[in-house]
Amino acid sequence: QMQMLESGPGLVKPSETLSLTCTVSGVSIDTGGYYWAWIRQPPGKGLEWIGRIFYRGTTDYHPSLMSRLTISRETSKNQFSLKLRSVTDADTAVYYCARSNEGYYGSGSYGLWGRGTVVTVSS
Amino acid sequence: DIQMTQSPSSLSASVGDRVTITCRASQDISIYVSWYQQKPGKAPNLLIYAASNLEGGVPSRFRGSGSGTDFTLTISSLQPEDFATYYCQESRDTLFTFGPGTTVDLK
Numbered sequence: 001q002m003q004m005l006e007s008g009p010g011l012v013k014p015s016e017t018l019s020l021t022c023t024v025s026g027v028s029i030d031t032g033g034y035y036w037a038w039i040r041q042p043p044g045k046g047l048e049w050i051g052r053i054f055y056r057g058t059t060d061y062h063p064s065l066m067s068r069l070t071i072s073r074e075t076s077k078n079q080f081s082l083k084l085r086s087v088t089d090a091d092t093a094v095y096y097c098a099r100s101n102e103g104y105y106g107s108g109s110y111g112l113w114g115r116g117t118v119v120t121v122s123s
Numbered sequence: 124d125i126q127m128t129q130s131p132s133s134l135s136a137s138v139g140d141r142v143t144i145t146c147r148a149s150q151d152i153s154i155y156v157s158w159y160q161q162k163p164g165k166a167p168n169l170l171i172y173a174a175s176n177l178e179g180g181v182p183s184r185f186r187g188s189g190s191g192t193d194f195t196l197t198i199s200s201l202q203p204e205d206f207a208t209y210y211c212q213e214s215r216d217t218l219f220t221f222g223p224g225t226t227v228d229l230k
């Protein structure tokens with residue numbers, strides 16, 4: 001069964017780096033056609049797409065986060081990761097990892113999600 | 124940037140009701156729209172992709188329609204497990220902007 005699980009510190013100090021890892025099971029992140037993404041949800045608010053990494057390793061980032069963001073992958077561990085630098089309290093959110101669907105129209109939709117991890121930015 | 128709006132922001136309905144949620148894009152996005160359901164404390168669940176395609180395992184009472192700038196999610200007969208927040212999301216550009224959500228609660 002395909003599963004995704006986020007892990008990382010639940011508390012990060014302002015100006016430091018938020019680092020999260022998504023561990024994928026049941027499917028290889030090398031499998032052709034899929035994008036692997038990070039999406040977040042501030043408390044009581046809506047969803048914000050952060051960025052994605054393609055199975056080939058190329059990345060796309062939200063322009064508002066691009067200067068602070070790195071998404072990478074470690075295929076040997078079937079994991080992909082997020083690093084967000086210089087965080088502020090505006091980065092407090094539930095962070096989800098997700099996998100896109102396949103295909104021309106499906107690749108922009110996310111049919112498989114992790115359960116999410118709460119990250120609080122506070123001193 | 125493409126902006127996504129949803130209406131209404133919330134609605135109250137009863138089991139068995141037909142429910143319609145509207146999503147509008149600020150520019151033509153063809154059929155690059157998905158719909159998600161989210162329950163409190165849970166990850167979103169994909170219902171519809173490419174405007175009208177039902178995701179596998181999703182009940183057929185959910186239907187998506189529309190193209191261009193105006194899209195609709197219809198629940199034909201609301202079930203107890205359908206009380207949740209619903210989000211549309213565009214994928215015409217690589218911002219993948221979500222709408223602000225529509226909360227469906229019990230009348």
